[in-house]
Amino acid sequence: MKRMLGVTIWLVLALSSFSPVLKAEVVIVNPKLVDLELSQTTLRAIFAMRIPQWPDGTPINVFVLDDQDPLHIHFCKSLLGMLPYQLRRIWDQQAFSGTGVKPNLVNSETEMRQRVATTPGAIGYISNSKIDNTVTALGAS
Amino acid sequence: MKTWLWTLLFGLPLAAFAESPKERAASRFQWNGFLSQAFVQTSDNRFFGDSDNGSFDFTEIGLNGSYQLMPRIRLAGQVLSRHAGDLYSGSPQIDYALLDATLFSSAQSTFGMYLGRIKNSIGLYNETRDVAHTREGIFVPQTIYFDKVRNLTLSSDGFHLYGRLYRDSGTWSLQAGAGYPIIDKNLEYAYMNQDWDGEIRSDDLAAFGRLLYEHNGGRWVYAVTGASVRTDFRAGPADSIAFPNGPGLNSGNIDIDYSVFSVQFNGEKWQFTTEVAFQAARYRDINATFAAQDFNAIGYYSQLSYNVTPTWQGFLRYEEFQLDHDDWNGRKRAQRNIQESAFLADFGIERSPIPAHAYYSKIWAVGGRWDVTSRWRLRAEYQIIEGTATLSPRENDMSQSDKYWNLFALSASYHF
Numbered sequence: 001m002k003r004m005l006g007v008t009i010w011l012v013l014a015l016s017s018f019s020p021v022l023k024a025e026v027v028i029v030n031p032k033l034v035d036l037e038l039s040q041t042t043l044r045a046i047f048a049m050r051i052p053q054w055p056d057g058t059p060i061n062v063f064v065l066d067d068q069d070p071l072h073i074h075f076c077k078s079l080l081g082m083l084p085y086q087l088r089r090i091w092d093q094q095a096f097s098g099t100g101v102k103p104n105l106v107n108s109e110t111e112m113r114q115r116v117a118t119t120p121g122a123i124g125y126i127s128n129s130k131i132d133n134t135v136t137a138l139g140a141s
Numbered sequence: 142m143k144t145w146l147w148t149l150l151f152g153l154p155l156a157a158f159a160e161s162p163k164e165r166a167a168s169r170f171q172w173n174g175f176l177s178q179a180f181v182q183t184s185d186n187r188f189f190g191d192s193d194n195g196s197f198d199f200t201e202i203g204l205n206g207s208y209q210l211m212p213r214i215r216l217a218g219q220v221l222s223r224h225a226g227d228l229y230s231g232s233p234q235i236d237y238a239l240l241d242a243t244l245f246s247s248a249q250s251t252f253g254m255y256l257g258r259i260k261n262s263i264g265l266y267n268e269t270r271d272v273a274h275t276r277e278g279i280f281v282p283q284t285i286y287f288d289k290v291r292n293l294t295l296s297s298d299g300f301h302l303y304g305r306l307y308r309d310s311g312t313w314s315l316q317a318g319a320g321y322p323i324i325d326k327n328l329e330y331a332y333m334n335q336d337w338d339g340e341i342r343s344d345d346l347a348a349f350g351r352l353l354y355e356h357n358g359g360r361w362v363y364a365v366t367g368a369s370v371r372t373d374f375r376a377g378p379a380d381s382i383a384f385p386n387g388p389g390l391n392s393g394n395i396d397i398d399y400s401v402f403s404v405q406f407n408g409e410k411w412q413f414t415t416e417v418a419f420q421a422a423r424y425r426d427i428n429a430t431f432a433a434q435d436f437n438a439i440g441y442y443s444q445l446s447y448n449v450t451p452t453w454q455g456f457l458r459y460e461e462f463q464l465d466h467d468d469w470n471g472r473k474r475a476q477r478n479i480q481e482s483a484f485l486a487d488f489g490i491e492r493s494p495i496p497a498h499a500y501y502s503k504i505w506a507v508g509g510r511w512d513v514t515s516r517w518r519l520r521a522e523y524q525i526i527e528g529t530a531t532l533s534p535r536e537n538d539m540s541q542s543d544k545y546w547n548l549f550a551l552s553a554s555y556h557f
Contacts, residue, residue, distance in 0.1 A: 038248075039248075039309070040309075041307050041308065041309050042248045042307065044307070044312075044358050045248070045251075045305075045307040045312065048312075050251060050305060050307075050312075051246060051247075051248065051251060051307075052212070052213070052243050052246055052251070053212055053213075053243075053246055055247070055248070057212060059209065059212050061168060066515060067451075067515060068451060068452075068515070080358060081357065081358050082358040082359060083407065083409055084451070085407075085448075085451070086358065086359045086407055089275070090359070092269065092272070092274065092275050093268060093269050093275060095171070095173050095205070095207070096173060096175070096203070096205065096219070096268075096269045096272040096275060097237065097260045097262075097268035097269050098205065098207065098217035098218065098219060098237045098238075098239050098241070098255075098259075098260065099217075099241065099255065099260075099268070099303075100207075101171050101207050101209075101215075102171065102173065104168060119168070
């Protein structure tokens with residue numbers, strides 16, 4: 001029994017460390033935004049709320065899930081190469097010194113997809129499996 | 142705030158607003174706020190109120206708004222109420238009120254300008270030093286971010302230019318500008334030991350600048366800050382009475398140059414921050430006693446933090462401040478004070494000499510925090526302290542201050 005438990009724990013740990021395979025996510029944008037190719041550097045600047053506009057002049061509207069949400073944590077680490085607390089610190093320092101604003105917070109992936117689909121200039125992220133034709137998925141670069 | 146600045150700040154956006162009154166989306170407006178209450182207990186000396194008996198006199202409340210007036214123009218302002226012992230009463234102040242104009246922006250860079258009352262970006266923490274959840278402990282490190290004289294460099298009325306470069310290796314940010322510092326009585330206590338009949342004003346423009354580099358998404362952060370402030374002391378009638386019947390002070394200046402060097406590492410579990418500050422103060426034309434008080438101060442701290450879980454964190458910090466690097470541990474000043482007291486006694490003026498330990502501080506701090514929810518945070522902190530340079534003469538008779546003391550504090554903070 002003890003050994004079974006040991007094996008189970010090992011399996012869970014092993015699976016969670018390979019979670020990129022299990023839980024891939026993708027950056028999505030409002031479908032009116034066309035021909036976008038965003039490097040990791042640009043994504044970092046956008047999600048740090050440092051770039052106010054798209055090249056065509058549309059204001060950028062950033063949507064994120066809660067800091068503790070597993071998808072948010074995974075998005076920060078794998079697509080931005082940052083830690084959630086680093087983004088939070090940048091947002092807070094900007095929002096509480098008047099030099100910037102915080103992103104829009106959504107409660108679920110469904111809400112994320114719906115808000116990105118309906119807000120001009122919106123950008124966010126969802127699991128691969130949640131993508132539909134209401135939003136444009138960007139290829140990871 | 143100077144009248145022309147107000148005119149520019151509110152005249153310009155109103156004119157722009159008149160052109161495009163339609164299309165107002167809710168997302169263009171944003172509110173944020175915070176509230177924090179601390180309890181401070183010290184073994185000796187007073188820090189933020191009657192702390193030797195336990196003090197609740199450290200309360201911060203703030204509310205800010207940001208409005209995207211046009212794609213390239215944004216307005217932002219914050220009202221702050223800060224009660225900090227005898228230093229601040231808690232009466233609401235305009236913390237910042239600015240116009241942010243984006244002059245140029247692309248995927249590679251952003252350039253713009255802030256106009257109005259602007260928080261000065263000094264070191265890593267000055268801009269949001271009063272927002273509890275952005276600090277790394279209950280207090281900002283007092284050896285660099287002095288609370289006894291925070292207003293000198295806190296904010297100023299003027300303009301800042303900023304530029305950011307987004308490179309694959311990291312982000313470069315430069316912010317520099319000029320303005321009139323928002324000065325208060327605490328400056329007089331900190332730099333002139335007491336409240337004189339006259340006052341210190343800021344009639345001259347001060348200059349600020351910071352270059353910050355965030356390597357690899359902010360894994361490593363490096364910053365260099367410079368600030369130069371000239372304050373004007375206007376002697377009052379009682380100050381001008383010649384010695385020995387009065388203090389014999391003239392109107393003059395106190396020139397202060399401040400520079401900070403910062404390095405931070407942000408790992409998943411471990412964070413390390415160290416900052417060093419140099420301050421040169423020069424007293425000009427006030428009188429010979431003050432001229433002899435010119436100093437070159439050095440302050441630094443190193444903090445190691447560990448995230449036990451994303452919601453539990455502990456830290457250990459060492460800080461040190463020396464008022465004059467040519468007078469380490471204040472020995473020369475203490476001797477001079479004894480001679481001065483003896484000299485004054487001949488004229489029947491009684492003044493206890495200020496001891497050496499008032500000119501330095503050495504602090505070990507250990508603390509922890511727990512994020513109860515994403516909006517509520519609880520903190521506890523313990524400090525073992527030698528020296529009283531971080532204390533304000535406004536709250537303490539420095540000649541009677543205790544050399545060895547310690548501090549225990551608890552705080553609860555909320556933000557949205």
